[in-house]
Amino acid sequence: MNAIAKAAETLSPARPLLAVEGLEKRYGTAIACTDVSFRMWPGEVLGIVGESGSGKTTLLGMLSGRIEADGGQALYTDRAGTTHDVVTMGEAERRRLAREEWGIVHQNPRDGLRLDVSAGANVGEPLMATGARHYGRIRDRALDWLGRVEIDGGRIDDLPRTFSGGMQQRLQIARNLVIGPRLVFMDEPTGGLDVSVQARLLDLIRELNEDLGLSVLIVTHDLAVARLLADRLMVMRRGRVVEQGLTDQILDDPQHPYTQLLVSSVLQV
Numbered sequence: 001m002n003a004i005a006k007a008a009e010t011l012s013p014a015r016p017l018l019a020v021e022g023l024e025k026r027y028g029t030a031i032a033c034t035d036v037s038f039r040m041w042p043g044e045v046l047g048i049v050g051e052s053g054s055g056k057t058t059l060l061g062m063l064s065g066r067i068e069a070d071g072g073q074a075l076y077t078d079r080a081g082t083t084h085d086v087v088t089m090g091e092a093e094r095r096r097l098a099r100e101e102w103g104i105v106h107q108n109p110r111d112g113l114r115l116d117v118s119a120g121a122n123v124g125e126p127l128m129a130t131g132a133r134h135y136g137r138i139r140d141r142a143l144d145w146l147g148r149v150e151i152d153g154g155r156i157d158d159l160p161r162t163f164s165g166g167m168q169q170r171l172q173i174a175r176n177l178v179i180g181p182r183l184v185f186m187d188e189p190t191g192g193l194d195v196s197v198q199a200r201l202l203d204l205i206r207e208l209n210e211d212l213g214l215s216v217l218i219v220t221h222d223l224a225v226a227r228l229l230a231d232r233l234m235v236m237r238r239g240r241v242v243e244q245g246l247t248d249q250i251l252d253d254p255q256h257p258y259t260q261l262l263v264s265s266v267l268q269v
């Protein structure tokens, strides 16, 4: 190996966090995703954009093991350096990764929270699921995370149903991040929020990526959100990836006619 190749190998992470090849999902004769292939690297924010029905949510579901794929592979390399194929792995392994290494932030925070227990319990529960037992320490960690997502610690014993939509979304993020995941799947995390709440939430996600080196796979139909957060973008149409690359490159100089249309229709708004 020559010196340049060796230096390049030292600088780039040994293995991608996710290596996806030919991923496929059909519902009857309808194609939800087909021939989806890409790599995602540790610490990266990867955006998936495309119009409604293009297969974004289905792809996220397959990658997090919640939707069964019909074909292809999705190799995830865990903290210990072991690689798992999410498509074929067993339920016990999927649950372990969901508990210890992944976060899943749903568009509707009610899908990701337990509404019948307090805000503190929502944040403390994932810690207990990973073995924490000391009540005082769990409460302290929960308080710390409520602070990080700008929820007043005085609300720790309140039920999430008494929170606003933006607060619920921030609570859902705290519940997902308290275990220190390596990869967070986010499906339209700012959808349905008003503009100022949305801006603060985007800042928070960006800070967490920068401060904690968190990798984020984020689905959005909003190109402004993609521009703000994503290092790289994948553009989906009718279940296929039609273009992928650096965010600025894709948005400033789109190559595929569909991406050109997507970008120009946003600019006209």
Ligand SMILES: Nc1ncnc2c1ncn2[C@@H]1O[C@H](COP(=O)(O)OP(=O)(O)OP(=O)(O)O)[C@@H](O)[C@H]1O
Residues within 6 Å of the ligand: 027, 030, 031, 032, 050, 051, 052, 053, 054, 055, 056, 057, 058, 059, 221
């Ligand atoms: N459970 C299901 N049964 C049948 N068809 C489905 C199911 N889930 C998704 N589909 C279809 O698969 C395709 C992709 O849907 P998907 O929800 O992944 O798109 P999307 O890009 O996330 O859309 P949106 O932005 O509206 O959420 C669509 O044609 C959809 O109708």
